[in-house]
Amino acid sequence: MYKKYYNFKEDPFNVTSDPEFFFSSSHHMDAFSHLLYGIQERKGILVVTGEIGTGKTTLCRTLLSRLDQSVKTAFILNPNFSDTQLLQLIVKDLGIEGVYKNKLALNETLNKFLLEQSTMGNNVVLIIDEAQNLRANQLEQIRLLSNLETEKNKLLQIILVGQPELIGKLNLTSLRQLNQRIFVRYHVLPLKKDEIHKYINHRLKVASQSKNGHIPVKFTSEAIDALYLYSKGTPRLINILCDRALLFGYANELTTFNDEVIYKCAREVGQTSSP
Numbered sequence: 001m002y003k004k005y006y007n008f009k010e011d012p013f014n015v016t017s018d019p020e021f022f023f024s025s026s027h028h029m030d031a032f033s034h035l036l037y038g039i040q041e042r043k044g045i046l047v048v049t050g051e052i053g054t055g056k057t058t059l060c061r062t063l064l065s066r067l068d069q070s071v072k073t074a075f076i077l078n079p080n081f082s083d084t085q086l087l088q089l090i091v092k093d094l095g096i097e098g099v100y101k102n103k104l105a106l107n108e109t110l111n112k113f114l115l116e117q118s119t120m121g122n123n124v125v126l127i128i129d130e131a132q133n134l135r136a137n138q139l140e141q142i143r144l145l146s147n148l149e150t151e152k153n154k155l156l157q158i159i160l161v162g163q164p165e166l167i168g169k170l171n172l173t174s175l176r177q178l179n180q181r182i183f184v185r186y187h188v189l190p191l192k193k194d195e196i197h198k199y200i201n202h203r204l205k206v207a208s209q210s211k212n213g214h215i216p217v218k219f220t221s222e223a224i225d226a227l228y229l230y231s232k233g234t235p236r237l238i239n240i241l242c243d244r245a246l247l248f249g250y251a252n253e254l255t256t257f258n259d260e261v262i263y264k265c266a267r268e269v270g271q272t273s274s275p
């Protein structure tokens with residue numbers, strides 16, 4: 001709504017997980033290198049956890065946009081399906097053609113594809129987001145997929161991404177075999193306090209029309225302190241509050257935002273600061 005007023009080409013604080021806006025925070029970069037390492041070394045199963053809104057999905061999309069052509073990928077946004085449907089989705093997302101109705105046919109097709117890709121020197125990555133929703137039988141299915149290997153390497157690298165309860169699920173005794181195969185684990189933490197201002201300016205710059213990188217709005221250091229108080233560094237909450245602030249600025253012809261504005265916006269979105 002305020003895009004034109006500030007001369008933005010896009011809303012800077014959208015809550016979608018657009019990789020164009022990716023900010024290289026220390027934790028996100030760390031997560032990124034763990035994932036790249038696990039993929040390049042073909043280590044099998046990798047797990048990324050983090051609270052809601054810490055940037056897990058954005059991290060996945062950024063990873064997908066940066067992998068080269070020799071890495072074939074499938075990205076499952078939410079695994080709320082039966083295990084056969086899940087396999088069908090994986091096969092489809094990998095770009096394998098044909099209709100496969102049962103698990104046996106699906107597994108055979110997938111196995112053939114993985115061997116072909118391996119012969120061509122390619123790697124294959126499957127990312128499952130919201131993996132805390134996976135049921136035990138689906139996790140068992142995933143363990144079976146991770147069994148596919150040559151003498152040296154795993155044919156399929158699987159990244160399970162989810163909220164912290166995913167860890168509890170993987171610790172169940174019935175899933176011990178899967179749990180033991182997890183090679184990389186990373187827990188994404190919120191932004192550090194001193195990264196918040198840079199994060200905001202980064203998003204404003206990406207959204208800005210201006211070629212010389214001029215940012216049309218300013219958040220005072222008191223505003224940044226208030227943002228930290230309410231968000232504890234969680235990007236999603238920062239976005240919600242900054243979006244509100246810009247809307248308020250548009251209605252009141254403001255381009256500089258102080259802590260008062262942030263307090264007001266936090267009240268409006270029902271955000272309370274907890275110790």
Ligand SMILES: Nc1ncnc2c1ncn2[C@@H]1O[C@H](COP(=O)(O)OP(=O)(O)O)[C@@H](O)[C@H]1O
Nearest residue numbers: 015016021022023053054055056057058235236
């Ligand atoms: N490193 C980052 N750079 C830019 N924006 C980010 C980053 N991390 C999170 N965000 C933003 O925060 C919001 C929530 O991120 P998301 O990836 O959906 O979190 P999660 O999947 O952990 O719930 C999105 O609007 C996203 O663009």
Ligand SMILES: [Mg+2]
Nearest residue numbers: 056057058129
């Ligand atoms: Mg997500």
